[in-house]
Amino acid sequence: MIFKLLFSFSVFLFPLISLSQSSVFKIEWTNLHEGSWNNQTYKAPTINGIPLDITAPNYYFSQKIKSAGSVTLENVAYIQATIDEINFLAQFDINIPTSLKYDLKIAQAAQENFISFSCFPFMNQDGVIQKLVSFSFKYAPQNQQLAYEKDFVSNSVLKEGSGFWYKIAVPKDGVYKIDKAFLTSIGIEVSTLNPNHLHIFGNGEGMLPEENWINRTDDLAQNAITIVGGADGVFNDQDYVLFY
Numbered sequence: 056m057i058f059k060l061l062f063s064f065s066v067f068l069f070p071l072i073s074l075s076q077s078s079v080f081k082i083e084w085t086n087l088h089e090g091s092w093n094n095q096t097y098k099a100p101t102i103n104g105i106p107l108d109i110t111a112p113n114y115y116f117s118q119k120i121k122s123a124g125s126v127t128l129e130n131v132a133y134i135q136a137t138i139d140e141i142n143f144l145a146q147f148d149i150n151i152p153t154s155l156k157y158d159l160k161i162a163q164a165a166q167e168n169f170i171s172f173s174c175f176p177f178m179n180q181d182g183v184i185q186k187l188v189s190f191s192f193k194y195a196p197q198n199q200q201l202a203y204e205k206d207f208v209s210n211s212v213l214k215e216g217s218g219f220w221y222k223i224a225v226p227k228d229g230v231y232k233i234d235k236a237f238l239t240s241i242g243i244e245v246s247t248l249n250p251n252h253l254h255i256f257g258n259g260e261g262m263l264p265e266e267n268w269i270n271r272t273d274d275l276a277q278n279a280i281t282i283v284g285g286a287d288g289v290f291n292d293q294d295y296v297l298f299y
Contacts, residue, residue, distance in 0.1 A: 078092055079130060081189045082114060082176060087139055097147070100140045100186070102176070112177075114187070115279065118170040120161070123264070124196040126170050128159050133185035136177060141184050144177065151179040155187065160272055162260060170194065173277075197266075208274045212256060219243075228259070234295040250285035255298050 082104035090097060090107075100112050134233035136144075144151060176187040213220065221241055225231055233253075236243050256275035264271065284294035 056275045059297060062286075075296075079189050079191045080116065082187055084149050084186065084188070087143075092286055095146070097143060098139050099143055114174050114176045114177075116170075116172040116174075118192075120170055120194060120196075122170050123161055123163070123168050123198045124194060126161055126195075127193045128157065128172070128190060129193050130189070130191040131155060132188065132189045133178065134188050136184040136186045140177075140186065144184070149177075151177050151184060153179050158276065159192075173279075200260075214276075218254075228299075230297055230299050232295050232297055235290055235292055238290070245254070248290045248295055249288045250282050250290045250296065251288060253278050253280065253282070253296055255296075 085101045085103050087098040088101050088107055090099065099107060102112065102114055105112070105114060139271065152175065154258055155174060155178055159170070159172050162169050162171045170192060172190075172192075174187065178185050178187070221243070235245050236250070255278045257278055258272050258276050260271060278298055281297040282294075283297065286292060
């Protein structure tokens with residue numbers, strides 16, 4: 056398990072359904088959340104069911120499926136972001152990619168298969184800030200799998216200049232806690248560390264599949280975390296990070 060300087064997101068679990076025909080999933084944007092942080096007032100865009108994260112409004116979706124196979128993203132739809140949403144992104148200097156930044160894979164947990172999809176739901180298209188409102192998946196079960204060319208990532212998250220990396224071993228599945236004392240013990244200068252800038256990466260997918268065609272992560276996968284006490288941007292004695 057490796058972590059570096061993460062925007063957290065929440066997990067949704069849905070009942071088992073068949074995706075033999077594309078189902079359209081809609082993102083329910085809700086009213087702006089008004090608040091204050093670090094002596095700044097803000098109006099943050101929010102998504103129904105996603106905990107507020109003023110550093111980045113990420114979206115996460117998990118769907119149980121019958122078997123392993125392959126999955127691709129389709130029918131991605133956007134609408135133009137509102138002035139308030141654009142102002143919020145600019146206020147916190149949040150980088151807006153020029154294409155949809157997402158991770159999509161089939162993962163396994165407790166001997167069950169899930170489609171796992173996460174994304175940053177804003178995109179700068181030719182100077183116009185847009186937000187994701189719906190999408191669908193094309194899912195091919197294992198017994199219907201067709202040969203395809205593997206799409207490898209062009210740059211690893213470990214590339215030079217990506218930040219400071221520390222490797223952490225975890226003995227078994229479970230929820231783990233990272234606090235100030237632990238970070239200090241491994242040589243990190245905590246006094247200058249903003250807890251909202253932590254990232255945790257790790258691939259918990261188990262053994263490689265026997266079949267070469269089965270989709271799998273070919274780089275480190277970003278994991279979800281919960282930051283407790285990081286709203287002030289300082290890693291205090293009582294602050295900590297939780298991850299599974």
